[in-house]
Amino acid sequence: MSKILAITNQKGGVGKTTTGVNLAASLAAAHKRVLLVDLDPQGNATMGSGVDKRNLALTIYPVLLGDRTLAEVLQHSVNGDYDVIPANRELAGAEVEMVDLERREMRLKEALATVEASYDFILIDCPPALNLLTVNGLTAAHAVMIPMQCEYYALEGLSDLVQTIKKVRTHLNPGLQIEGLLRTMYDPRNTLAQQVSAQLEQHFGDKVYRTVIPRNIRLAEAPSYGLPALKFDRNSKGAQAYIDLAGEMLGRDVPAA
Ligand code: ATP
Ligand code: MG
16 A cells, blocks of 8 residues: 655745655655655756756646646656656646636545555645645645754744644544654754754654754755756765655564564
8 A cells, every 4th residue: 555645834945845756766766665745836956857847848737727637747757767746837727727626625635546556655845835735735645744954933833734623623633643753954063953853752752753864065966957866965964864754664664463
């Protein structure tokens, strides 16, 4: 059975897309069949996967409106060795156009049901907002992965997200779990980051991934070449951290003997 993960944090620029692209590539390198769904009109996961968002005839947008099937819009990331459902700015219109549609929160879930059997992991890169697109991501997912920077306001932002997750659980997706919190852009020399990191572990215990993603310039450079970091500079600390994260996730998923 596939595992569907929504990568979510309404705070912008915390490393959601970097995590989506690099985790997809790392799981693919571990011989898993992976689909990365770009659910953000910014289209960064699409570009970061080496798929040019400017030259796309079809994206996730007509799928959410019910005009196309997921299979019709599917692309393959040659660079990352995984499949991609691309997005671009036209998705910004979906929020308004979906409001009057029936089952508007279930659109992605219903679309993914048609391809789910072909994948071990489906990763959904959500936009930086708690909007209808993100609700579609949370409704379609088995669990949520929350990338976060260890900053002063990080914990405050988390409580809004946890409230949204609870609402989605009550009304739309009773099985939704929190898969894990991922510390991103971590600088171990920063005392505040150390303190927030320790607080996170206190509050969330083993929901915090042991793998920490360091601040690493290679992770920031790779997307401009349309490459995941492990194809850009495999030995970089950033690429290695995402390989470790994939290993931690796969280890967690091994059933007890
Ligand atoms: P948005 O909310 O806009 O979708 P996001 O949460 O998806 O943003 P990213 O786009 O992944 O965040 O990252 C924000 C910026 O930080 C990007 O320029 C990215 O290249 C850079 N970045 C992400 N992770 C790291 C890291 N570990 N080290 C250095 N730079 C990073
Ligand atoms: Mg993003």
